[in-house]
Amino acid sequence: MTEGNKIVLLGCAHSAGEVVADLAARGLALPAHVEWVSVPCGSTIDELLMLRAFESGAGQVMVLACYNGACRSVDGSLWAEKRARAARDLLEEAGIAGWRLQFCNIAPNMAADLPQWIEEFREPVVAEESK
Amino acid sequence: MIVAKRKPLPEIAANLQSTRKLLIVGCNTCVAICLAGGEKEVAVMGSALHLALRNTNPAIVITQRSIERQCEEEFNAPLAEEIAAHDVVLSMACGVGVQTLAEQFPSAIVYPALNTAFMGRPEERGIWSERCAGCGNCVLDKFGGVCPIARCSKNLLNGPCGGSEQGKCEVDPKNIDCAWQLIYDRLSRIGQLDRLLEVEPPKDWSTSRHGGPRKIVREDMVL
Numbered sequence: 001m002t003e004g005n006k007i008v009l010l011g012c013a014h015s016a017g018e019v020v021a022d023l024a025a026r027g028l029a030l031p032a033h034v035e036w037v038s039v040p041c042g043s044t045i046d047e048l049l050m051l052r053a054f055e056s057g058a059g060q061v062m063v064l065a066c067y068n069g070a071c072r073s074v075d076g077s078l079w080a081e082k083r084a085r086a087a088r089d090l091l092e093e094a095g096i097a098g099w100r101l102q103f104c105n106i107a108p109n110m111a112a113d114l115p116q117w118i119e120e121f122r123e124p125v126v127a128e129e130s131k
Numbered sequence: 132m133i134v135a136k137r138k139p140l141p142e143i144a145a146n147l148q149s150t151r152k153l154l155i156v157g158c159n160t161c162v163a164i165c166l167a168g169g170e171k172e173v174a175v176m177g178s179a180l181h182l183a184l185r186n187t188n189p190a191i192v193i194t195q196r197s198i199e200r201q202c203e204e205e206f207n208a209p210l211a212e213e214i215a216a217h218d219v220v221l222s223m224a225c226g227v228g229v230q231t232l233a234e235q236f237p238s239a240i241v242y243p244a245l246n247t248a249f250m251g252r253p254e255e256r257g258i259w260s261e262r263c264a265g266c267g268n269c270v271l272d273k274f275g276g277v278c279p280i281a282r283c284s285k286n287l288l289n290g291p292c293g294g295s296e297q298g299k300c301e302v303d304p305k306n307i308d309c310a311w312q313l314i315y316d317r318l319s320r321i322g323q324l325d326r327l328l329e330v331e332p333p334k335d336w337s338t339s340r341h342g343g344p345r346k347i348v349r350e351d352m353v354l
Binding site: 052054091093 | 139140141144171174175178179180181182183186
């Protein structure tokens with residue numbers, strides 16, 4: 001349970017989902033340790049979903065929602081960001097470092113950015129492992 | 132409604148270090164409305180405790196239930212077998228619900244997961260504020276429907292005090308409205324400002340906590 005190598009991406013199908021599809025179309029599949037979970041809107045990503053990702057073995061969770069103002073459901077990204085903050089607080093209460101949960105805004109045309117974000121997100125874990 | 136807030140997770144987890152089977156029981160009434168102890172919060176608590184106890188008590192088995200109203204025995208009765216089969220019950224109800232479970236199931240170890248805060252109402256999504264202090268002698272008729280006991284920081288019956296400025300209370304001018312400003316505005320609107328000419332005598336607190344634990348008995352409803 002948790003603090004393993006797995007990274008779970010919880011993302012809005014309209015933005016992050018397009019990025020993942022774009023990467024796949026270019027033959028750039030996500031790394032094996034990364035699991036992609038698509039949701040219909042960032043607003044559906046709540047504390048429970050994030051905690052369950054950790055509970056099911058994720059060492060890190062990245063929440064990906066549209067940029068504010070670009071959400072089809074208007075406020076979905078704002079809700080996702082607020083809930084990610086609440087989930088991070090709860091994780092810290094549970095003794096899990098808050099940096100293991102990250103929130104990012106993303107747009108469908110950012111396929112070049114996501115792999116880099118994942119790499120940067122993983123850096124502290126790689127550094128810990130190499131100690 | 133009764134408004135409550137989740138206790139810090141380490142405080143809850145500290146009681147569960149040697150628990151093998153834990154039953155979390157939520158309440159779908161007041162504490163569900165204030166997003167503290169309903170079905171969803173029970174699920175979040177279950178996940179959070181799994182994570183919090185992952186190193187110290189990884190074998191803990193957590194069962195989650197949520198019932199309609201934990202302060203009434205009839206609603207709790209169907210849980211009897213499950214409560215007997217668990218080491219600890221973590222109640223996510225208000226203090227009334229916790230005590231009802233403990234009284235109804237005398238052998239069960241029942242711990243609270245929430246801090247019961249006050250009787251209040253939802254002002255808007257995610258914001259709840261106090262409205263009633265349960266003093267046992269309602270004076271809302273005299274003050275235009277604004278309670279000086281629950282909403283004035285000093286419980287003044289003959290206000291306002293000198294700490295009222297721009298309609299705000301000196302205790303926390305950013306967040307607390309002066310109850311006496313609200314009372315004045317309201318009485319003015321309904322044409323009852325003359326009520327403020329009456330001097331209120333000191334309040335008889337015997338109907339409140341000063342008279343000890345309270346009980347209401349309706350003889351016509353008891354055989």
